[in-house]
Amino acid sequence: MFTGIIQAIGQVVRCEQRGGDMRLHINTGELDLEGVQLGDSIAVNGVCLTAVQLPGNGFVADVSCESLSLTSLGSLKSGGRVNLEKALTLSTPLGGHLVSGHVDGMGRVLERKEDARSIRLRIEAPAELARYIAPKGSICIDGTSLTVNSVDGCIFGLNIVPHTLQKTIIGDYRTGSSVNLEVDLIARYLERLLLGEKTGCTTVMGISRSFLAENGFLK
Numbered sequence: 001m002f003t004g005i006i007q008a009i010g011q012v013v014r015c016e017q018r019g020g021d022m023r024l025h026i027n028t029g030e031l032d033l034e035g036v037q038l039g040d041s042i043a044v045n046g047v048c049l050t051a052v053q054l055p056g057n058g059f060v061a062d063v064s065c066e067s068l069s070l071t072s073l074g075s076l077k078s079g080g081r082v083n084l085e086k087a088l089t090l091s092t093p094l095g096g097h098l099v100s101g102h103v104d105g106m107g108r109v110l111e112r113k114e115d116a117r118s119i120r121l122r123i124e125a126p127a128e129l130a131r132y133i134a135p136k137g138s139i140c141i142d143g144t145s146l147t148v149n150s151v152d153g154c155i156f157g158l159n160i161v162p163h164t165l166q167k168t169i170i171g172d173y174r175t176g177s178s179v180n181l182e183v184d185l186i187a188r189y190l191e192r193l194l195l196g197e198k199t200g201c202t203t204v205m206g207i208s209r210s211f212l213a214e215n216g217f218l219k
Contacts, residue, residue, distance in 0.1 A: 004145025
């Protein structure tokens, strides 16, 4: 699990193609690697990866075919900048929102517009993810926890403040940029719960108005 608060910007050292999948070498820059061990999780542009080597100035991770098909990691090049965050611990302040590091799909930047010292972005999400995106709700973009300003069908708007522009790769975005999207975990679980018997499990009870009233949630 992660918080969506980016801890450092790293740099891609090398991308090795390995029989259809990829091994990624990352220089972690200012990221504190003290205490990080082999097998620990580090999010790269919002994708949870497992450290398989720790050369001292960064880490090496394998990227599966599944991750390559659902994320933008396959388009990384040597020298490219990436958002980094170490896994959440019980002592980590939850400054963003709960993020799993399991990317749901890719969005596309439609517009970037200056707004005083901030910028405004309009991003198009895949149709199957749009129902999980709500105004003032949370969304994770390349590992960064952000608040949704507006929603119009599959297109949503964001306001990016100067601190976020400085501490993440969002300042690099241009019209046409592809970004990794992870929708709010709560929205996904709520949808599953509301489906009830439609899940195909006959023992599952859905939430209805009568259920809420019977359990004291409605008067």
